[in-house]
Amino acid sequence: MRATVIHGERDIRLEEVADPVISSGVDAVVRVVAACVCGSDLWPYRGVTETEQAHRIGHEFVGVVEAVGDRVEKVAVGDFVIAPFYVCDGTCANCLNGVSTSCLTGGWWGADDREGGFADGGQGERVRVPLADGTLFVVPGPVDDALVPGLLTLSDVMGTGHHAAVSAGVGPGDSVVVVGDGAVGLCAVIAAKRLGATTIIAMSRHADRQELARRFGATHIVAERGDEGVEAVQALTGGIGADRVLECVGTKESMDQAIRSARPGGMVGYVGVPNGGPELPVRALFGRNVGVNGGVAPVRGYIAELLPDVLSGAIEPGAVFDLELPLAEVAEAYAAMDERRAVKVLLRP
Amino acid sequence: MRATVIHGERDIRLEEVADPVISSGVDAVVRVVAACVCGSDLWPYRGVTETEQAHRIGHEFVGVVEAVGDRVEKVAVGDFVIAPFYVCDGTCANCLNGVSTSCLTGGWWGADDREGGFADGGQGERVRVPLADGTLFVVPGPVDDALVPGLLTLSDVMGTGHHAAVSAGVGPGDSVVVVGDGAVGLCAVIAAKRLGATTIIAMSRHADRQELARRFGATHIVAERGDEGVEAVQALTGGIGADRVLECVGTKESMDQAIRSARPGGMVGYVGVPNGGPELPVRALFGRNVGVNGGVAPVRGYIAELLPDVLSGAIEPGAVFDLELPLAEVAEAYAAMDERRAVKVLLRP
Numbered sequence: 235m236r237a238t239v240i241h242g243e244r245d246i247r248l249e250e251v252a253d254p255v256i257s258s259g260v261d262a263v264v265r266v267v268a269a270c271v272c273g274s275d276l277w278p279y280r281g282v283t284e285t286e287q288a289h290r291i292g293h294e295f296v297g298v299v300e301a302v303g304d305r306v307e308k309v310a311v312g313d314f315v316i317a318p319f320y321v322c323d324g325t326c327a328n329c330l331n332g333v334s335t336s337c338l339t340g341g342w343w344g345a346d347d348r349e350g351g352f353a354d355g356g357q358g359e360r361v362r363v364p365l366a367d368g369t370l371f372v373v374p375g376p377v378d379d380a381l382v383p384g385l386l387t388l389s390d391v392m393g394t395g396h397h398a399a400v401s402a403g404v405g406p407g408d409s410v411v412v413v414g415d416g417a418v419g420l421c422a423v424i425a426a427k428r429l430g431a432t433t434i435i436a437m438s439r440h441a442d443r444q445e446l447a448r449r450f451g452a453t454h455i456v457a458e459r460g461d462e463g464v465e466a467v468q469a470l471t472g473g474i475g476a477d478r479v480l481e482c483v484g485t486k487e488s489m490d491q492a493i494r495s496a497r498p499g500g501m502v503g504y505v506g507v508p509n510g511g512p513e514l515p516v517r518a519l520f521g522r523n524v525g526v527n528g529g530v531a532p533v534r535g536y537i538a539e540l541l542p543d544v545l546s547g548a549i550e551p552g553a554v555f556d557l558e559l560p561l562a563e564v565a566e567a568y569a570a571m572d573e574r575r576a577v578k579v580l581l582r583p
Numbered sequence: 584m585r586a587t588v589i590h591g592e593r594d595i596r597l598e599e600v601a602d603p604v605i606s607s608g609v610d611a612v613v614r615v616v617a618a619c620v621c622g623s624d625l626w627p628y629r630g631v632t633e634t635e636q637a638h639r640i641g642h643e644f645v646g647v648v649e650a651v652g653d654r655v656e657k658v659a660v661g662d663f664v665i666a667p668f669y670v671c672d673g674t675c676a677n678c679l680n681g682v683s684t685s686c687l688t689g690g691w692w693g694a695d696d697r698e699g700g701f702a703d704g705g706q707g708e709r710v711r712v713p714l715a716d717g718t719l720f721v722v723p724g725p726v727d728d729a730l731v732p733g734l735l736t737l738s739d740v741m742g743t744g745h746h747a748a749v750s751a752g753v754g755p756g757d758s759v760v761v762v763g764d765g766a767v768g769l770c771a772v773i774a775a776k777r778l779g780a781t782t783i784i785a786m787s788r789h790a791d792r793q794e795l796a797r798r799f800g801a802t803h804i805v806a807e808r809g810d811e812g813v814e815a816v817q818a819l820t821g822g823i824g825a826d827r828v829l830e831c832v833g834t835k836e837s838m839d840q841a842i843r844s845a846r847p848g849g850m851v852g853y854v855g856v857p858n859g860g861p862e863l864p865v866r867a868l869f870g871r872n873v874g875v876n877g878g879v880a881p882v883r884g885y886i887a888e889l890l891p892d893v894l895s896g897a898i899e900p901g902a903v904f905d906l907e908l909p910l911a912e913v914a915e916a917y918a919a920m921d922e923r924r925a926v927k928v929l930l931r932p
Contacts (some may be wrong), residue, residue, distance in 0.1 A: 527874030
């Protein structure tokens with residue numbers, strides 16, 4: 235079969251690899267119906283993080299189960315499933331605490347073997363899924379093809395935007411700032427509206443993304459950054475800043491923007507993978523009682539809550555996909571996102 | 584009258600100063616019944632923060648109102664009052680949001696004039712209280728003298744320990760680690776128990792403080808620090824770490840201990856004044872979904888909730904005072920705390 239392998243900076247190849255096989259009684263094999271490229275895939279693509287050894291890549295996919303191990307109980311051949319961007323057992327102490335990204339037996343897709351992860355990536359024709367019962371979420375069938383983009387967002391970006399909102403404690407009547415207008419930031423706008431925020435300020439400088447943010451529920455757009463951005467937010471929030479800020483980028487500048495946009499006693503929910511390890515300025519946080527909460531989003535646990543709204547059309551996170559390509563053009567998918575020609579690219583094997 | 588003035592490193596003097604007078608219609612003058620020395624007073628005392636200009640010091644006191652301005656409505660001559668460690672109006676947007684430490688018109692006791700604060704400190708015979716209606720909390724009289732230590736803790740340490748617990752989200756059944764065995768840490772133990780925590784691990788190396796922590800509700804003591812301290816906490820929390828961690832010191836080492844003691848998805852509530860600005864390691868927080876919340880504690884807003892438990896004896900935070908001295912010996916009070924001969928010193932004018 236064919237699957238995507240990253241060899242180094244801007245070197246993405248679709249290669250012939252061995253077909254996946256059930257190697258443990260708790261495995262499943264899934265035929266991929268749709269996959270996509272994540273903003274975090276761009277770090278190794280751009281060489282920001284080094285690719286020491288070629289490895290499979292991709293961690294967001296939906297598909298149909300083709301085979302299961304003899305100890306798999308909750309997933310059956312023919313099921314349409316959503317795979318979160320990581321593997322988890324669903325039964326350990328951390329999973330039970332709602333933090334399945336810290337599963338004691340789970341791991342990551344497409345990691346090279348030295349990292350102790352799982353060698354299969356999600357940008358391929360088929361994937362071996364370890365710990366299938368804990369990892370996969372079965373969507374009641376039949377599944378309309380038009381729903382595939384929305385379902386695919388539950389593997390990462392919609393759940394991640396939701397995690398930012400949950401981590402920040404967004405509730406009815408809150409004022410919320412969303413820093414970042416990528417797919418996660420746009421999904422965070424959806425999440426903030428869904429949880430009852432009444433003022434939703436999207437920080438964005440791109441007309442197409444501003445439009446999508448408004449469609450998703452943003453009540454205001456702030457294009458300014460830095461001091462001017464902070465002032466614009468304060469002007470919209472009674473002069474004190476926003477109750478909740480959702481940081482969906484992961485740079486030092488974006489975190490700084492987020493912290494300064496929060497009111498005293500406010501909370502920053504952050505889900506942008508920290509790039510370059512920006513440290514948090516504790517004195518600035520302390521003096522104003524601004525909290526920081528979040529991290530790598532345990533999206534597996536959010537699917538049950540979000541799925542009904544995707545199926546009903548109450549939320550439309552699938553609209554973040556503004557380009558669809560065949561898997562054979564995966565290299566172009568990376569390039570389009572890298573060059574900001576696309577917000578997020580959906581791949582069909 | 585006499586009041587305490589800090590002139591520089593280890594130079595604390597009780598001096599003759601002008602009697603306070605009502606200078607605004609919203610002022611009150613309070614005769615101090617009891618005051619105390621705060622751990623944060625030791626930073627300038629030790630020279631860790633520089634005293635550029637001699638100024639009044641002390642920010643925790645209780646007393647009796649002797650005079651009020653003509654626009655004061657909620658406080659009357661003869662009232663027994665608790666003063667929080669700051670001044671606030673109780674009516675601005677931040678006060679209404681529960682963050683009275685960020686009051687838009689308030690400020691700090693004993694700051695020198697260049698800092699825009701209020702010149703009176705709390706370690707004196709009398710204090711001019713600006714914004715008396717917002718700042719002072721009236722205790723229904725008559726007040727038994729035996730209750731004075733407990734009431735005095737509501738001006739800072741008990742409310743601050745409570746803020747650590749509230750910021751960390753302590754609730755029924757939680758496992759809680761308290762980092763720091765000073766007065767605030769010990770009050771955090773009280774707060775954790777009061778909010779329903781069932782496992783309360785106090786990190787302490789001093790026998791007398793361990794005993795007090797147990798009396799206040801600690802179920803376990805961990806004397807180890809660093810890696811050994813983390814391992815000891817994990818052994819008591821199912822191998823994953825504590826649900827909530829209350830950081831009550833403010834050093835880089837204590838914050839590191841706190842973050843590493845939290846389980847994935849856990850929350851650190853921190854109230855230790857950050858000394859030297861330890862930055863927070865964002866990648867370590869992100870990977871494990873450990874949040875950090877807290878800051879300078881808005882204790883004025885907590886008095887109404889905590890006071891009934893102090894009056895009934897349900898909690899006994901006044902036990903943190905292990906030395907009582909006349910105000911004339913204020914320099915010895917600082918020395919006793921600096922040299923760790925006392926946990927906290929109560930001063931009587």
